[in-house]
Amino acid sequence: MPDIESCLIHVVDDDAAFRRSLVFLFESVGWTVCPHASAEAFLAALEAAGPGVRNPLQQEAACLVLDIRMPMMSGLELQRTLRARGCRLPIVFLTGHGDVELAVQAMKLGACDFMEKPFKDQALLDAVTAAIRRGAAERAESSRRSSACEVLARLSPREREVAQLVARGLPNKLVARALEISEKTVHVHRQHVMEKTGTSSAAELARLTLLADPSALD
Amino acid sequence: MHEEAALRRRQGFSGPRWTGATLDARAPNGDLWVMPLPRSRLFLLAILLFALLLPPVQTHADESPPAVRIGVLAFLGDDASGQAWFPLLDHLQHRLPGYRFSLVQLNHDGLERAVTAGELEFVITNPGHYVELEARHGASLVLTLDRGDAPAAERALGSVVIAPRQRASLRELPDLRGQRLAVVGKEGFGGYQLVWRELLAAGLEPERDLAGLLTLGLPMDRVLAAVERGDADAGVLRACVLEQQPDWQTRFRVVGARSEPGFPCVTSTRLYPDWPFARLRGTPPALGRELALALLAMDRQRDGLAWAVPADYQSVHALFRELQIGPYKDLQPPTVMMLAERYWPWVAGFALLVVAWVLYTVHVERLVDTRTAALRAVIEERQQLAADMRASQERADHLARLSVLGELSGTLAHELNQPLATIANYAGSLIRRLDGHRLTDDAVREAAGEMATQAERAADILARIRGFSRKRRMPRAAVSPREMVDEAVALFRGMLGGAPRIDIASALPPGLAVEMDALQIQQVLLNLLKNGYDASRSLPAERQALALRLEQADDLLLITVRDHGSGMDDETRRQLFEPFFTTKPEGLGLGLAICRSIAEAHGGHLTAAPAADGFGSEFTLSLPLNASGRDAHA
DSSP states (O other), rough: OGGGOOEEEEEEOHHHHHHHHHHHHHTTTTEEEESSSSSHHHHHHHHOOOTTTTOOTSSSSSEEEESOOOOOSSHHHHHHHHTTTTTTOOOOEEOOOHHHHHHHHHHHHHHHHEHHHHOOOOHHHHHHHHHHHHHHHHHHHHHHHHHHHHHHHOOOOOHHHHHHHTTTTTTHHHOOOOOOOOHHHHHHHHHHOOOOOTTTHHHHHHHHHHHHTTTTOO | HHHHHHHHHHHOOOOOOOGGEEEEETSSOOOOOOOSSSSHHHHHHHHHHHHHHHHOOOOOOTTOEEEEEEEEETTGGGGSGGGHHHHHHHHHHOTTTTTTEEEEEOOOHHHHHHHTOOOSSSSEOOOHHHHHHHHHHHHHHHHHEEEEESTTTBOOOOOEEEEEETTOOOSSSSGGTTOOOEEEEEIIOOOOIIHHHHHHHHOOOOHHHSEEEEEESSSSSHHHHHHTTTTSSEEEEEEETTTGTHHHHHHHHEEBBBTTOOEEEEEEEEOOOOEEEEOTTTTTTHHHHHHHHHHHHHOOHHSSSSEEEEOOOOHHHHHHHHHTTTTTTTTTTTOHHHHHHHHHHHHHHHHHHHHHHHHHHHHHHHHHHHHHHHHHHHHHHHHHHEEEEEEEEHHHHHHHHHHHHHHHHHHHHHHHHHHHHHHHHHHHHHHHHHHHOOOOOOHHHHHHHHHHHHHHHHHHHHHHHHHHHHOOOOOEEEEOOOOOOOHHHHHHHOOOOOOOOOOEEOOTTTTEEEEEHHHHHHHHHHHHHHHHHHHHTTTTTHHHOOEEEEEEETTTEEEEEOOHHHHHHHHHHHHHHTTTTSSTTOOOOOOHHHHHHHHHHHEEEEEEEOOTTTSEEEEEEEEEEEHHHHHHHH
């Protein structure tokens, strides 16, 4: 679980007073806030930061609080741009009266939540917290998946075939029949697989396989 | 002047004008050649001879005898002129040797000029001209020529109208209608004017009723010849000329012969006095008397002519008066009949013009009528069109206002959200920091300052909206409530696709007018109707009907909108008119609040109550009948 206290909140809103109030609010719960006057300003800051600790792409506990209506680039457009760049920064949209349509669009594109102004401060804080958690979870999930992929990538092609079938719960005899190899050979491959992946059972191997590719065992 | 031109042509030479020739009585011995020539030719020859044979007339400035110049009208002198006057000259010179007499023969105009210039002492002229001279130059009568064949000096001159013998139809003067009449000239006294008078008396206007007036000039033989040849149907001669023609009875017939007792010749006219011998204004009367005595002594047998005591020339005056010539030209006040006779072509022309004008006027009137009707139709059509346009414009205005209100709600909500959310954020943050014991003075200052600023911002937004609604205010006017309500209902129906039934019941006296801002009141009614519609739209059709009631209570106009909807609970009714209170998901909650403020601005109220029979609600808008009543009663 990421450290909520040390998370970084990016606020993008064209209304300066409202932006300042959000900064004031988030700071009262100890968050670090990075305000931006427009979507373009946010993107520019992103470019300037480069790969590093403050880059939202690298930051584990981060959230984007985004006004959906802005004069130049709208919140929705910024969301699409970020998504195209592979940035999975969690977004909480702020909408005005009657912007429900836009908010629904934003949710379909993967936004975490939307708040209709005026909102209760706690509700926003809760939404942001949830978004950060969800972002962190997604981030953790994706890192687990990439390490699983990495582990499985160490197997030889034959070992990978054997691992697939073992993960599906097939006994050695059936694996040997399916691969048209001897049961003894299957046993050797299976021991290698267990060693290389660090698993001790077929169930563990199955979890690893699914982690790397959720559709692998379909 | 064609007579003069004709005479000159007859002279056959371009020598001295005979009209200006002076005959000096002393030079010739008085022996005149009497030759079988036409008299006038003889006369001309005489002048010629005098002019050629005699030495030029000297001016005898040194001679003592005073000159007496006698002007003689030569124009119509015919047989009486020329040599006829020489005996007169002889006689006078003989009888009055103390004077030097001279005869100046002049035509009508020449004589006129000489008289005007005072170059003559006496004048011998025809009666007509004499009357003119008398009137214009104060000529006075001395003697009248006496030819001896007339019964009296007053009845010596006449004219006769002749026609060829075979023209048996020409008996009386009226028979001359449509015939050609030959005369010596229109200026001729005996040669025309006498007959002119008789023609008028017979009802003939020569210029109008005769086929033509042939003016032939002297001598009168020309008239005879023209009649005989058939150039003219009839001709005018001086009386007694005819009788000198051989076999005249077999060649001519006399038209309109009159019996003039004692007159030796045939005449077609009344008789007039003969030529006068007249003294001109500058001549001493004594000299006139001397000459009169001398002339009276002339003897016809011996001298060829004689003079008689002055005749009465009244008959000549009468002639001129009737003909309106000479001194009576334009002088006599014309009678209506004379005017009518004289100017009938003008009168007829004028009458024709009047008739034409009347016809034209009638035509124009009719044209104007049809055109006016067409124009009126066009104008009415255009007015109708304008009214339609105005109606749809008002309608569009209403719709625009409603849509503006709808749009406004979105904008308003968005704009108000910003400061409100900002304020909420600061307020929440402050509490949060306070609870976490992390509240600093700087944070409080910052938050409080921001909150105050945002509160002002919200107030500004609301002020802007109020300004907007004020801008739309129209001047108030007295309108018929029923018409205003009908219009609002029509608008409402126009705005909704499937508008429900709306019953309108009016208990107002006819002709009632109430002062109001009709647009605003209609806005209220539209709101009430819309609310009623919303309250019952999900119900069965019979429950959807709305009812509008107009009535008068004391000095109030009551307009009630009633629905058959689900009604309101007490909580709702209590908050109904509060701004931003709404039960509708998309509602802004301003409608009824604005409606109430409109009603109050009109000095009225807007109230809500459950319907009497329990179904639905009733909204009642009450307006004072007399908008200024509250002021007037004060």
